[in-house]
Amino acid sequence: AQSVTQLGSHVSVSEGALVLLRCNYSSSVPPYLFWYVQYPNQGLQLLLKYTTGATLVKGINGFEAEFKKSETSFHLTKPSAHMSDAAEYFCAVSGQGYQKVTFGTGTKLQVIP
């Protein structure tokens, strides 16, 4: 069994400020973890993923996430927000081998000029 909790359905940051989107997961097997971004009226696009190895994962558009097993967390960060980062962000978990991917409920990021 697996689940994902995204804390905060809406997050607002000022342009240039740190972006922090929180994700906690639950998984009965070693997890694969993903962050996806969805821009308005578009499909989801992969930002980054963790499978095995290095726990700090870098993705596209300057985003990164750190897998912390002890905290069962996979928070998404970006040092400096840009207006173009405004979108919906989804954290997701699956298991090694094949298990279905379970998505969190999403966090809408608003960037204030």
Added chain:
Amino acid sequence: DTAVSQTPKYLVTQMGNDKSIKCEQNLGHDTMYWYKQDSKKFLKIMFSYNNKELIINETVPNRFSPKSPDKAHLNLHINSLELGDSAVYFCASSELGNEQYFGPGTRLTVT
């Protein structure tokens, strides 16, 4: 070239009608999915096919029937449409266990 494509992009229809949504991927992936995204952006898996074999079938009304004629295609047929079926439907594909690539979505509106 579009990696995962869906047709149509918009679908407006009346209650009781039957409609289909088509999905094609040109990534050579072996697994395809259908998701439903409601008005609150909640994303729910409906079905998944691996090499044309159904491997995930969530609690979805029997009115929804997926069909995979080959690895590159996964269609969704919906019978007797209801108001609650209004949503955005996303197709996705992946290599089994890896990240998924999503189509642009089909916005279904049932009136």
